[in-house]
Amino acid sequence: MVVVPFYNLVILPGVTFYFQKEYFREIVKREAQVGDEVVFIMLKDDKNREEMTESDFYPIGATGVIERLDKDGNIGIRTTGRISIDTIEITPDDITVTATDRPDVEDMTDEEQQACFEEVRDAVLQFLQGYQWGILVKNYIMQWKSLGEMTATLSYHLNISNEEKYEIISEDSIVHRMKLMEKALYEYIEVQRIGSEAQKEQAESHEQIYREEAIKKQIEILQKRLDDMHPENVSDIRKFEQKIHDSAMNEEARAEAEKILNRMKQEGQNGHEYGMLYDYLDFVTGLCWEKADFSEIDLSEAENILEEDHFGLKKVKQRVIQQIAVMALNKKQSGSILLFVGAPGTGKTSIGQSIAKALHRKYARVSLGGVRDEAEIRGHRRTYVGAMPGRIMEGIRRSGASNPVMVLDEIDKLSHDYSGDPASALLEVLDPEQNSAFTDHYMNVPYDLSDVLFICTANSVDTIPEPLLNRMEVIQFPGYTESEKVQIARRHLLPKAMETMGMKASNLKVSDAALHSMISDYTMEAGVRGLKKCLDTLCRTAAVKLVKGEKKSVSVTPKKLKEFLDSRPIQHDRILKDAIPGVVTGLAWTQAGGDILFIEAVFTEGKGQTVITGQLGDVMKESIQIAISIVKGMYPKKAELFEKNDLHIHVPAGAIPKDGPSAGITMTTAIASLVTGKAVAPEYAMTGEVSLRGVVMPIGGLPEKLMAAVRAGIRTVFIPQENVEDLEEVAEEVKEKLNIIPVHKVQEVLKQTGIK
Ligand code: ADP
Helix, strand or coil: CCCEECCCCCCCCCEEEEEEEEHHHHHCCCCCCCCCEEEEEEEECCCCCCCCHHHHEECCEEEEEEEEECCCCCCEEEEEEEEEEEEEEECCCCEEEEEEECCCCCCCCCCHHHHHHHHHHHHHHHHHHCCHHHHHHHHHHHCCCHHHHHHHHHHCCCCCCHHHHHHHHHCCCCCHHHHHHHHHHHHHHHHHHHHHHHHHHHHHHHHHHHHHHHHHHHHHHHHHHHHHHHHHHCCHHHHHHHHHHHHCHHHHHHHHHHHHHHHHHHHCCCCCCCCHHHHHHHHHHCCCCCCCCCCCCCCCHHHHHHHHHHHHHHHHHHHHHHHHHEEEEECCCCCCEEEEECCCCCCCHHHHHHHHHCCCCCEEEEEECCCCCCCHHHHCCCCCCCCCCHHHHHHHHHHHCCEEEEEECCHHHCCCEEEEEEHHHHHHHCCCCCHHHEECCCCEEECCCCCEEEEEECCCCCCCCCHHHHHEEEEEEECCCHHHHHHHHHHHHHHHHHHCCCCCHHHHCCCHHHHHHHHHHHHCCCCCCHHHHHHHHHHHHHHHHHHHHHCCCCEEEHHHHHHHCCCCCCCCCCCCCCCCCCEEEEEEEEECCEEEEEEEEEEEEEECEEEECCCHHHHCCCCCCCHHHHHHHHCCHHHHHHEEEEEECCCCCCCCHHHHHHHHHHHHHHHHHHHCCHHHHHHHEEEECCCCCCCECCCHHHHHHHHHHHHHHHCCEEHHHHHHHHHHCCCCCHHHEEEEEEEEEEEHHHHHCCCC
C-alpha cells in the first residue's frame, strides 16, 4: 500500500486521476506497480515531506488503485472509496496509515445524480461557447462522467479554500456533497466569466488603442508618401513640424509650439479648434527667432542714403546720424528712442524707412492711431474667440527679422479706456530693461525685442503721457517752406509719381510757376502730403492725355492747373483788404502746421456782458478775460463803454482750444483797437501769451506760424522776445520775407500798430 499525501484537491471515489510520477514521490520510491493499492491523505497546510507530522492531516481520505504507469512518467490512479483514518505514522522514509472504509449515505439515486451533473456540465459548456478555444476543451468535458470527476478535475482551480475542499470530501450525504460541488462549480464558472469579461474588455480597449496607433502610423506613412509625390501641398502638421524644427525658437516657445502641434494632431482637420491652432503655429513659426549679429555700420553711406531720400531736414538728419554713430561705436543694434514730432506729411515715417535702409535692416511700421485697448499692443489671450497677436509682434512678423527698424506711428493718438492703458503696455515694449523678454498674451511665450530700433512719430507732444515722453528724445519736424516744397516736388515726388504711372521724363513737364501755384493755391499744409496727392492727380490726368494720343508730351503751367487737378484753388485766409477797428490778425498752430486767424471784437448794445463765440476751450476764454482786464486798465476813461455795451468776441473755429494763450496779444490788441476805434493795418500779425500786467510770454510752434504768415501775405509779425532763440529754426526764406518784431510788453504792439 502506497500512502500519497495531497493538498488543495478534491479527491472523491470513482474518478481516474492522472499525475506526473515525480509529483508522487512515494509511488516512485516504492517502485509501485499497476494494481497496487493507494491511500490518499489530505494535508491541512502545504508542507514539505520532511516537516509533515500526524496532526497535519485531516482524518478522512480516499483509497485508489494504480491503473496505468507510462514509461514517460504518467500515472493513472482510479479512486475506489473514502476512508476514515485511524492512525498515521510518519518516519523519514515511510508513511503508514491504518484506516476503515467510510461509505456514503445513499440519499440520491444515480439518475438524480446524473441529472444534476448534466445540468452543471451544460452550464460549463454554455459558458465555453463564448470562446473560440471552448471547442478544443469541449470533447474533453464530454468525457466527464460524474460531478465528482468534474470537481476532482477542476479542483485545483476551484475558487474555494483547502478546508472547503475537505468539507466536500468529508460529506457523507451524497445530496449535500452534490450541493457543495454544484455551488463550487457554479462559482468557478462565474469567476471565469467575470474574469474573462474583464479580460475581454481590457483586450478590446487595448485593441482599440493599438488599432488607433496603427492607423495613425499608417496615415503618417501614407501622408509622407503623398507629400513626397506632391511637395507643393505638404500637410499642415508636417509643415509645422518642419518649421518648428528649423526655427531658432527659445525653449519656452518650442515647448508651447509642440504642445499646440500635438493638440492640432488630436483635433484633426475637421476639429473646430483646428483653425485657431493653425493660426497660432503659423504666427509663431512665421516669426524670425534668430538673433541677428551686429553688422558694421558705414556712416558715410548712411549719410548718403538719408541725403538721397529726403530733401532738407538738415537738423533731423544730423541728429539721426549722431544716433547711428553712437550705435556703431557701442556695437549695438538699438539706441535711444527717437520721437519725431511734426505735422502730417513732413517726412517722419519715410525718414524711418530711410534709416532702415541706411542700416541695412528690415523696416516695420506699426500704426498706433486710435489704439484704445491694451490688447492691441500686447495681444489677446488665446482663450478669447478671434484672439490675435498685438500690433508689435505682428509688425515683427511682417518685417521677417528680429531686429527691424520699427516705426511706431502716431503715438500721440493713443487713448485709453476701461480695457487697459495701451501707453503702459508700450512702455514695456520700449523699456530696454524689460523688452528682452516681451510676452505677447497671444503668443504666451517671451520674445526678445532688445535689438529692435524703435522710432516713434507724433503730430504733437501734448497728448503723449509723461512717462512715455520721458523715455524718448524729441526731434521736431518744423514743416517745409514753399521753396523747399518745390525742391521736394521736383526731386522726389514728381519723379516718383511719374515712374509709378509709367511716364518718361520727356512726357511731362511741370513749370516751377505751376509747382509754386500748386503749393500756395491748391494745398495748405506744413508737410507735403497734399502736394503729393496733387502731383499724383496731375500725372493721372496727363497719362490719360498721353494715352489718348492727343499729345506726345504734356506741359503744365499755372493756368492749366485747374484742369489737371480737376479742382478749384483753396480759399486761403489771406490778409484782409480793409483795416477795421476791432479786427486783428493772429497766428495759430494747427495739426496741419500753422495758419492765420482773425480775432474780431464788436460792441453791441447791452449791459456790460461778454459774449464769446467760436469753438473755444477754457484756456481761450481765460485769455479773453485777461485781455479785457488789461485794456480796461490801460484805458480807464473808456471803462464806460464796457458797462453800457456787451462785448462780443469771435474767434474762428480754425484755432485749437489748447493753443489759446498764444492768442493773448491778438485779443488784447483787438479789444484795444475796438475801444480806441483805431484799426490795425491788415499786414500786421502777432502771436504771444500775455500776463495781467501786459507782459508778453513765449509760445510754441513759431516756425509753422511764421510760414503761415508768409503764405497769407503778412509783412510784419510781432513775436514774444523770449522766442527770439527759436528763430534759428525758421527758414531763411521766411525770415527774409517778414519783418519780425520781438516784444516784451503788449503796449509795444499797440504803439507800433498805431493804436496808442
Ligand atoms: P509723416 O509720417 O510725417 O506724416 P510721411 O513720411 O508719410 O509723412 O511723408 C509723406 C510723403 O512725403 C512721403 O511720400 C515722403 O516720401 C514724402 N516726403 C516728406 N518729406 C520729404 C522730404 N524731405 N524729401 C522727400 N520726400 C519727402
